[in-house]
Amino acid sequence: MPSLPKPRLRRPARGRGSAVAHAPEPETPNVEVVEHDGLRWVNIVQPRQVDRAWLEEHFAFHPLDYEDVFSRNQRPKVDEYEDYLFVVLHFPAFDKQVGRLNAAEVDVFVGPDFVITLPNQPIQPLEYLFTQAQQRDDVRASLFGKGAGYLLYKIVDDCVDASFPMLRKIGNKLERLEEDIFEGRSGEIVRDLSNAKQEIINFRKIVRPQRSALADLERTKRYIPDDLDIYFDDINDASERIWDMLENFKEVVEGLESTNESVLSHQLNDVLRVLTAFSAVMLPLTFVASIFGMNVHVPGQDSITAFWIVIAFMVGLLGGMFYLFRRRGWL
Known part of the structure; x- marks a missing residue:
């Protein structure tokens, strides 16, 4: 493999008496390299065309x-070539601008004496591992001392394990939503339930295609010796645990959504029951009042005693209907 590039300074020719043309400064490749014991780790965050030119050159x-x-x-995949291995993986990353989880892609080239990582956005566990390899000799020796396959394992393992703190936050959020439902805040958390459900759906979209890619990575033998099979099997176990937790969260959030709808429906039924009982109570009273309010002669029309008799009858009717409704459990 060609060695790393050495900067070559070129001075443009100037004619006598000619004006100097200030050309725009060329972009420099965003290439970071850590090397130890004949193995190189090249990290290029958010690669651009100038970085592609650098890769094509070397x-x-x-x-x-x-x-x-x-x-x-x-899509996540593993492609094997004669001279190298090409891996595409996706990991969940929280996008603060839109406030939800998105897929962060990292492309990896693995060769006999190099590992090249090209994340399309900064991935925290990958950045942390690379910084530790740059700054600490003991970390660099442990990562690079077992070959490119072990370095690939550590990169993938750290990125996969970073999903567990995110899952714990989702689990805590679901527990708080469950408490809010039974504390009488059902109407306020409808949007929160929807956001939690969308977050779980996005997480599942990222993890589902990743499972087959990690299984292919475990089966490949190029640059991954047999003694590393157990390490990549551990990554697959972690990926399956993540998927199981997402399946559980999916069932929980659907159950919470159904429970919240039942609580809202129950509250609406309570309101409708009170309104219906009020209407049922007022209906006979309105009927009696309408009879004695007609513009025709009725018994006791000119008697004050008849008025109080009608009022007493209406009060007795009101009390009897309340007693009946309470006895039936309607109020």
Whole structure:
């Protein structure tokens, strides 16, 4: 493999008496390199075309792989070539601008003496691991001392394990929502339930296609010795635990949503029951009042005693209907 590039300074020719043209400064590749014991880790965050030119100059990768690196909608996969391994993986990352989980893609080239990571956005566990390898000799020795396959394992393992704190936050959020439902805040948490459900759906979209890619990575033997099989099997176990937790969260949030709808429906039924009882009570009273309010002669029309008799009858009727409704459990 060609060695790392050395900067070459070129001075443009100037004619005598000619004006100097100030050309725009060329972009410099955003390439970070850590090397130890004959193994190099090249990290390029959010690769650009100038970074692609640098890679094409120093590595003979397939043109389709470069297209995959710079494409947006790429599924997780593992491609084996004669001279290298190309891996595409997705990991959940919280986007603060939109306030939800999105897929962070990292493309990895693995060769006999190099590992190249190209995340399309900063991934915290990957950045932390690379910084530790840069700054600490003991970490660099432990990561690079077992070959490119072990370095690939550590990168993938740290990125997969970063999902568990996110899942714990989702679990705590679901517990708080359950408490709010039974504390009488059902109407206020409808949006929160919807956001939690959408978050779980986005997480599942990221993890589902990743499972087959991690299984393919475990089966591949290129640059991954047999003694590392148990390590990649551990990554698969972690991925399955993540999927099981997401399945459980999916059932929980659907149950909470159904429970919240039942509580809201029960509250609405209570309101309708009170209104119906009030209407049922007022209906006979309105009927009696309408009879004696007609513009025709009725018994006792000119008697004050008849008026009080009608009032007493209406009060007795009101009390009897309340007693009946309470006895039946309608009020």
